[in-house]
Amino acid sequence: MEQRLTFITLGVKDLQKSIDFYENKLGWKPSEMSTKEIVFYQLNGIHLSLYPLKELAKDAEVDPAGNGFKGFTISYNAKSEKDVDEIIDALRKKGVNIIKEPQKVFWGGYSSYFSDPDDNLWEVAFNPFL
Amino acid sequence: MEQRLTFITLGVKDLQKSIDFYENKLGWKPSEMSTKEIVFYQLNGIHLSLYPLKELAKDAEVDPAGNGFKGFTISYNAKSEKDVDEIIDALRKKGVNIIKEPQKVFWGGYSSYFSDPDDNLWEVAFNPFL
Numbered sequence: 001m002e003q004r005l006t007f008i009t010l011g012v013k014d015l016q017k018s019i020d021f022y023e024n025k026l027g028w029k030p031s032e033m034s035t036k037e038i039v040f041y042q043l044n045g046i047h048l049s050l051y052p053l054k055e056l057a058k059d060a061e062v063d064p065a066g067n068g069f070k071g072f073t074i075s076y077n078a079k080s081e082k083d084v085d086e087i088i089d090a091l092r093k094k095g096v097n098i099i100k101e102p103q104k105v106f107w108g109g110y111s112s113y114f115s116d117p118d119d120n121l122w123e124v125a126f127n128p129f130l
Numbered sequence: 131m132e133q134r135l136t137f138i139t140l141g142v143k144d145l146q147k148s149i150d151f152y153e154n155k156l157g158w159k160p161s162e163m164s165t166k167e168i169v170f171y172q173l174n175g176i177h178l179s180l181y182p183l184k185e186l187a188k189d190a191e192v193d194p195a196g197n198g199f200k201g202f203t204i205s206y207n208a209k210s211e212k213d214v215d216e217i218i219d220a221l222r223k224k225g226v227n228i229i230k231e232p233q234k235v236f237w238g239g240y241s242s243y244f245s246d247p248d249d250n251l252w253e254v255a256f257n258p259f260l
Contacts, residue, residue: 001156004174007205044134045175060243061230068196075137100191113190
C-alpha cells in the first residue's frame, strides 16, 4: 500500500447539524461531489466526508454502537500563536465547544482543541518546529 | 479556518504493535520527526501520527474511556478493482483482519475494509467516477 489516503469520513448523528457546523462555523464549502446523502469537503489533497453514522457502520459491516473517546484527533496547524487564539475566539463566538483553551504545551508548541457536533476532536496548534 | 488539515492522530493502545502494523503490514516508512513517544508517517500532504491513546486523551483534556465503533473511517483509493483485490489479499496473507471482503457496492464502486490493531477502519476502494 502506498503511503497515502484519499478520504477521512466522519460518521455523524445528524447530517444537517454537521453541515451547519462545517459550513457556518468553520466556513467551509462543500465540493460538487456532494449529494443529499453524503457531503464532501475538498481539503489539501484529501477529502473530508460527512456521512450518517449508521450508514457508515453498515458500509463497513460493523456494529454502529460506540461511546466515549473515539481515539483519534484531527489537527489544524495555524500560522502563529496569535492565529490559534483568533481561530478559537472566532469559533467560541459562534458557539463552538472549546475543549482545551489555547496554551503552551510540553512539546514546545501552542495548542487548543474544539469539538464538532459528534465530539470529533480538532486540535488547532502552532508548531514552531514545522 | 482554511479548508485543510495537517495531522490525523490515532490513539493506540500499544505503540510498538501499531508501528509493526503500519511498517511491516502496510509497508510504510516513518518520518524523521518520529520519536520514541510518537510516530509520524508523511502521506500525501498530511501526516498520520500514532500516539498512545491515554496520552492523546490527556493532551485533549478528555476522558480516555471509550468503546465500540469509533465513528470514522479512512479510505485509500486503489487504482482498479484488481488493485483492491491484490492489496486485500496481500494484507490477509500478513494476518491483517479483513472486515469486509472486496465487493461491488451500491454507489457504483468496489470496496473493502480492514482494521488496524486498534480497530481503526481502513477502506480500500476503487471509485470509477474519480
